[in-house]
Amino acid sequence: MNKNTKSPLWAGRLAHKPDADAYAFQASISVDKRLVFDDIAGSRAHVAMLGKQKIIPAGFAAKIGAELERIARELKSGKLVIDDSAEDIHSFIEGILTERLGDAGRMVHAGRSRNDQVATDFRLYLKRTVPQLQNELAETIVTLLDRAEQHLGSIMPGYTHLQRAQPVTLAHHLTAWCCGLERDYSRFRDALDRLDACPLGAGALAGSGLPLDRAAVADALGFSRPTLNSMDSVADRDFALELSSACAITMIHLSRFCEDIVLWASEEFGFINLAEAWSTGSSIMPQKKNPDFAELIRGKSGRAAGNLAALLTLLKGLPYAYDKDLQEDKESLFDSLDTLSACLRMFRGMMGSAEFNVKKMKAACCGGFMEATDAADYLVRRGLPFRNAHETAALIVRDCIEAGQRHIGDRSLAELKKRSKLFEDDIYRALKPAACVKARSLPGGPAPREVRRQIRALRKRLTKKV
Ligand code: ARG
Numbered sequence: 516m517n518k519n520t521k522s523p524l525w526a527g528r529l530a531h532k533p534d535a536d537a538y539a540f541q542a543s544i545s546v547d548k549r550l551v552f553d554d555i556a557g558s559r560a561h562v563a564m565l566g567k568q569k570i571i572p573a574g575f576a577a578k579i580g581a582e583l584e585r586i587a588r589e590l591k592s593g594k595l596v597i598d599d600s601a602e603d604i605h606s607f608i609e610g611i612l613t614e615r616l617g618d619a620g621r622m623v624h625a626g627r628s629r630n631d632q633v634a635t636d637f638r639l640y641l642k643r644t645v646p647q648l649q650n651e652l653a654e655t656i657v658t659l660l661d662r663a664e665q666h667l668g669s670i671m672p673g674y675t676h677l678q679r680a681q682p683v684t685l686a687h688h689l690t691a692w693c694c695g696l697e698r699d700y701s702r703f704r705d706a707l708d709r710l711d712a713c714p715l716g717a718g719a720l721a722g723s724g725l726p727l728d729r730a731a732v733a734d735a736l737g738f739s740r741p742t743l744n745s746m747d748s749v750a751d752r753d754f755a756l757e758l759s760s761a762c763a764i765t766m767i768h769l770s771r772f773c774e775d776i777v778l779w780a781s782e783e784f785g786f787i788n789l790a791e792a793w794s795t796g797s798s799i800m801p802q803k804k805n806p807d808f809a810e811l812i813r814g815k816s817g818r819a820a821g822n823l824a825a826l827l828t829l830l831k832g833l834p835y836a837y838d839k840d841l842q843e844d845k846e847s848l849f850d851s852l853d854t855l856s857a858c859l860r861m862f863r864g865m866m867g868s869a870e871f872n873v874k875k876m877k878a879a880c881c882g883g884f885m886e887a888t889d890a891a892d893y894l895v896r897r898g899l900p901f902r903n904a905h906e907t908a909a910l911i912v913r914d915c916i917e918a919g920q921r922h923i924g925d926r927s928l929a930e931l932k933k934r935s936k937l938f939e940d941d942i943y944r945a946l947k948p949a950a951c952v953k954a955r956s957l958p959g960g961p962a963p964r965e966v967r968r969q970i971r972a973l974r975k976r977l978t979k980k981v
Contacts, residue, residue: 679883717748
């Protein structure tokens with residue numbers, strides 16, 4: 516073993532130590548150092564309980580508590596820095612305590628294992644940081660809803676199979692995105708509810724024979740309860756899986772929205788004009804203005820999906836209870852959380868500053884015969900069975916194509932009547948894109964009044980949560 520590295524916590528049993536390369540291979544400090552303040556919080560609660568329960572002398576407990584507080588302060592001010600050659604964050608903190616307090620420091624690990632310690636630290640970290648991510652998510656939804664509110668009447672094509680299908684509004688489209696993001700928000704909340712149990716006291720796997728007070732520790736750390744079963748506490752990581760999945764799902768949502776944006780930003784669509792500050796150029800093509808941010812968010816969704824797959828695979832074959840494999844759980848979830856947080860910020864900036872080309876969106880509603888369903892519905896209202904109405908409208912579309920016309924309304928009433936006597940003069944009004952949208956006022960539909968209601972409902976759900 517490298518002479519520079521401190522003796523590991525488990526050195527007593529083993530006469531031979533790993534060489535520096537092997538030691539570094541199994542160390543986790545580079546990843547778990549971000550848990551440092553959670554680790555200190557866990558130790559403080561544990562030590563206070565040890566003192567109260569008279570497992571260690573009260574005076575020692577107070578001394579250790581005060582030292583832990585000092586260590587936290589020094590880490591924050593930079594007076595103390597984390598030693599990257601420590602095995603993990605738990606060893607680092609216990610090492611400093613022992614260095615400074617001698618025997619008192621050596622008392623801190625009574626009734627505790629790094630197995631329940633790391634499970635606790637990880638959950639504390641998530642309880643602290645996931646709400647910040649939820650705020651990012653909520654702010655992103657609000658940004659989109661604000662944009663939607665400005666475009667309740669901005670008509671655009673709705674697509675299926677990426678073919679023009681039926682007219683909708685930009686507000687309807689943006690609100691659709693928000694519905695997905697709002698469910699993502701609640702997925703995080705659900706996961707937080709389930710992980711809100713404190714593993715400390717589970718020990719290595721079988722709890723402890725010492726008279727620990729698990730409920731007091733859980734309470735001091737702000738958990739709503741201690742975990743139920745000590746083996747489960749150190750063996751399972753389903754909370755990490757749930758959060759990794761929530762991150763992946765949210766990233767897949769963002770990725771799909773970004774795909775819309777990339778399409779809209781193309782010359783072919785021309786629906787969106789991204790701010791110059793949210794675009795990039797080309798090193799060779801002087802004219803280029805690329806939607807790189809949207810592309811990169813779309814690209815990074817692969818990472819989040821990969822992290823979820825990695826975690827599922829990690830857990831798949833593990834015997835109960837703790838296995839060192841579990842050390843690999845944090846890096847992938849941290850990466851997913853960091854990636855999502857950054858993507859939400861970028862997405863928000865990009866969408867908050869984008870300009871929509873509502874004229875082009877409206878113009879795109881002519882051509883593609885998106886009014887054909889409304890022509891069929893017109894006939895249904897006049898008593899024709901839908902299948903017949905569908906056939907009639909389809910034949911009229913064929914007539915239009917043959918005649919080089921781009922809209923059913925381009926045909927004369929006489930021509931329309933040749934296909935069905937039920938057509939009257941009011942058909943022309945019914946086929947206008949704005950009328951098609953207005954008619955779709957059912958709950959969920961694109962009619963401006965209805966979308967306003969959807970926006971209000973989403974805002975209400977968010978204020979209840981945030
Ligand atoms: N670094 C370890 C992890 O993240 C801490 C627990 C180590 N426990 C053990 N028995 N080696 O999982």
